[in-house]
Amino acid sequence: MSQGPTVLQKISQLYPQMSPSQQAIADLILRDPESAAFYNVAKMAKEAAVSESTITRFATFVGYSGFPGLSRELQELVRSRLTTGERFQLSRSTTKAEQHTVLQHVEEDVHNLTLMMERIDLHAVERVVQMLLSTQRIGIVSSRGSLSLGMFFDFYLNLLNKETYLFSGEPRTVDRIHRLQPDDVMVGIGFARYTRFSVDCLAAGKQRGAKIVVITDYPSSPLCQFADEVLFTPTGIASHLDSFVAPFSLLTAILRSMSLQDAGKATRLLDEMEDSWKGLGIYYDPKK
Secondary structure, eight states: OOOOOOOOHHHHHHHGOOOOHHHEEEEEHHHHHHTTTTHHHHHHHHHHSSSSHHHHHHHHHTTOOHHHHHHHHHHHHHHTTTTHHHHHHHHHHHHHHTTTHHHHHHHHHHHHHHHHHHHHHHHHHHHHHHHHHHEEEEEEOHHHHHHHHHHHHHHHHHHTEEEEEEEEHHHHHHHHHHHHOOTOOEEEESSSSHHHHHHHHHHHHHTTOEEEEEEEEEETTTTTOSSSSEEEEEEEEESSOOOHHHHHHHHHHHHHHOOOOHHHHHHHHHHHHHHHHHTTTTTTTTTT
């Protein structure tokens, strides 16, 4: 399937039709897209010597609903080709200029949550929930930065009595991939920069006939090519770090939906586990 023009190609194609102020913005982006991708409206307006409203009109002119859409596509373009160190350098310069407070950093996470809520395909989420409920064996592919997401999902799927395999790149986990069967589900979790392991692991799962669910950030993610269902969630912030607030929220929503759709079974399982936990002394009891 052929892809449409990139954001840089769109800007280049529309350049002759732009006003002088719009051309100043275009020049800024085309000259240094790696930096421009992490500017907010105020920073881009300052660098291009135009007003903030001109930045918003420019984003609309090149085909986006507003500046966030333009910014996100720029980030999608550059995040996959920037090294972690380069992203850190860009975030340092941006943070120094704006003197971010802790609350401003939290607001970036809130922004990602809002974007996910605006864009999430609720029908796709429900299909994923049904796929996970209808299978007993679930493979989870997550490595490096996204491993914490996979471990969280693995832990709570076990509480729902699912047989899970966490594929993290550790050699002993890779050996378990041969256990996957056509009725099983494999969930791939990965964001830019995507790991070779995750791509190869999903390819192997697909070859074995497993149904593939992908949780990722962009339609251009290399994980999408194997997916039967894809759920998109943003992780981008102006940092060498990723924001996993939105993906954690999505995984929690999936787990809660699974529990509520078979609440009786979930309650019985948790009651049985609670008895085991008490017998083993898993949790601290101040009375003892």
